[in-house]
Amino acid sequence: MGLLIQRGEDWASRVDLFAVAGLYVATDHRYMILSEDQIEEDVVMYVGMDSMGLVYTAPQYPVNRVLDLCCGSGIQSLVASRYTKEAIGVDINPRAIRFARFNAQLNGISNTHFSVGNLYETTSGYFDTILANPPFVPSPSQECRFRDGGITGEEILAQIITESTKHLAPNGRVFIVSDLVNIQQYESKLEQWWQGGAAYKLVLSTADRNDILFSVPHCHTAFNQTWQQYNIELDQWLQNFNTTGLRTVNFGYILICQVDSIRTRSYYSRTIHNPNQPIYQYVQEYFQQRQLLEEQQISDCFLVMSPDLRFRLEISPTTGEREIELFSPNNPYFTTYQISEQMYRMLQDINHSQPKWQAYATAINQDWLYELIYKGILYLTLEAPAVNRNRRLKSPPPTEGLKIEELETKTTPTCISSYLR
Numbered sequence: 001m002g003l004l005i006q007r008g009e010d011w012a013s014r015v016d017l018f019a020v021a022g023l024y025v026a027t028d029h030r031y032m033i034l035s036e037d038q039i040e041e042d043v044v045m046y047v048g049m050d051s052m053g054l055v056y057t058a059p060q061y062p063v064n065r066v067l068d069l070c071c072g073s074g075i076q077s078l079v080a081s082r083y084t085k086e087a088i089g090v091d092i093n094p095r096a097i098r099f100a101r102f103n104a105q106l107n108g109i110s111n112t113h114f115s116v117g118n119l120y121e122t123t124s125g126y127f128d129t130i131l132a133n134p135p136f137v138p139s140p141s142q143e144c145r146f147r148d149g150g151i152t153g154e155e156i157l158a159q160i161i162t163e164s165t166k167h168l169a170p171n172g173r174v175f176i177v178s179d180l181v182n183i184q185q186y187e188s189k190l191e192q193w194w195q196g197g198a199a200y201k202l203v204l205s206t207a208d209r210n211d212i213l214f215s216v217p218h219c220h221t222a223f224n225q226t227w228q229q230y231n232i233e234l235d236q237w238l239q240n241f242n243t244t245g246l247r248t249v250n251f252g253y254i255l256i257c258q259v260d261s262i263r264t265r266s267y268y269s270r271t272i273h274n275p276n277q278p279i280y281q282y283v284q285e286y287f288q289q290r291q292l293l294e295e296q297q298i299s300d301c302f303l304v305m306s307p308d309l310r311f312r313l314e315i316s317p318t319t320g321e322r323e324i325e326l327f328s329p330n331n332p333y334f335t336t337y338q339i340s341e342q343m344y345r346m347l348q349d350i351n352h353s354q355p356k357w358q359a360y361a362t363a364i365n366q367d368w369l370y371e372l373i374y375k376g377i378l379y380l381t382l383e384a385p386a387v388n389r390n391r392r393l394k395s396p397p398p399t400e401g402l403k404i405e406e407l408e409t410k411t412t413p414t415c416i417s418s419y420l421r
């Protein structure tokens with residue numbers, strides 16, 4: 001098959017092979033630098049932190065049909081083949097489709113189908129889930145087809161969201177990984193792009209990058225670059241950033257669940273650590289909690305604090321002043337939160353008494369409780385807590401002085417040079 005070639009006395013591989021969630025995914029080399037690497041077609045993307053991020057973040061509901069737009073090596077479809085009856089992958093690059101088909105065979109997967117196409121143009125029927133890792137980088141160039149998403153990065157992203165509702169089955173979902181340009185405007189952007197009815201929209205972000213933090217890594221080429229070439233490149237990227245009205249670029253995820261029209265549409269944005277392990281159960285839980293909050297049975301639910309969280313207290317020995325943080329050592333779904341003394345007390349109160357919603361929620365504290373549930377810090381459960389500790393319910397503490405501040409996590413460069421080790 002030409003996968004292995006002889007180089008002098010050695011054997012070399014023509015492809016990179018990644019181990020992904022128990023599967024093998026073959027794709028082109030990240031750096032096509034040797035003469036034997038030269039090809040006439042567009043190269044197929046390596047498995048990047050965006051590829052893995054979507055694998056870890058997109059909820060894996062059992063469904064009938066999944067559409068994987070911009071499928072590249074086929075990684076998203078191959079993972080989805082485990083929870084869907086059929087996954088359809090589409091890519092504009094014929095070489096990507098050949099790799100995707102090869103990867104399905106390599107892993108003995110028979111419920112995926114791959115075809116060459118421009119987004120939805122060649123698809124038919126309806127899908128329960130649409131997955132997409134599109135070219136999303138705001139770029140002055142069009143050279144790298146798997147990376148460049150037009151000058152704002154939103155050329156393909158907007159199209160995917162806008163047209164999704166024509167292809168979604170009832171209560172269908174769209175899960176996308178992307179650079180999030182000017183994230184403060186995301187609520188109105190999604191309002192404009194989404195043409196469907198009621199939906200729960202969730203945006204997971206990491207950290208804002210300014211023009212320099214964003215542009216510099218994109219301008220380094222891995223090998224053989226002179227300073228002059230680097231400077232010319234950097235000028236182009238900075239100019240694009242500043243003339244296109246980009247103020248910040250954040251890396252993250254857009255997750256949209258269509259819901260019945262009787263439900264209340266919602267938008268929520270929160271910070272995570274870009275996941276290096278699955279967080280999709282927590283994302284799924286967010287959507288389930290949203291639904292539960294709109295139902296009658298909420299009154300009978302118990303309010304519980306996530307067991308993954310820890311408090312960190314710092315006390316000044318001189319002034320006695322305390323700073324309190326809430327964080328999770330092992331769960332990337334949570335960032336670090338700075339909380340006020342009153343918030344600390346309220347969370348402890350809830351954690352100790354694990355009260356029923358109807359006994360704890362009041363017109364005054366309810367919005368705070370919602371906020372903590374949207375952040376995954378608290379959750380509602382119909383199951384009585386297993387350890388019924390110290391169940392001495394006092395009246396809820398006052399809400400005055402409650403404060404919680406979400407801290408940004410590490411910036412997540414999505415450029416090719418960030419993968420150099």
Ligand SMILES: C[S@@+](CC[C@H](N)C(=O)[O-])C[C@H]1O[C@@H](n2cnc3c(N)ncnc32)[C@H](O)[C@@H]1O
Pocket residue numbers: 044045046047048050051052054069070071072073074075076090091092093096117118119133134135136145146147156
């Ligand atoms: C960022 S890569 C994602 C690859 C893979 N899904 C992953 O997660 O690693 C983007 C892919 O989109 C494809 N693409 C670009 N424009 C497209 C279009 N208009 N329609 C379909 N695919 C497109 C590129 O060929 C590339 O394979």
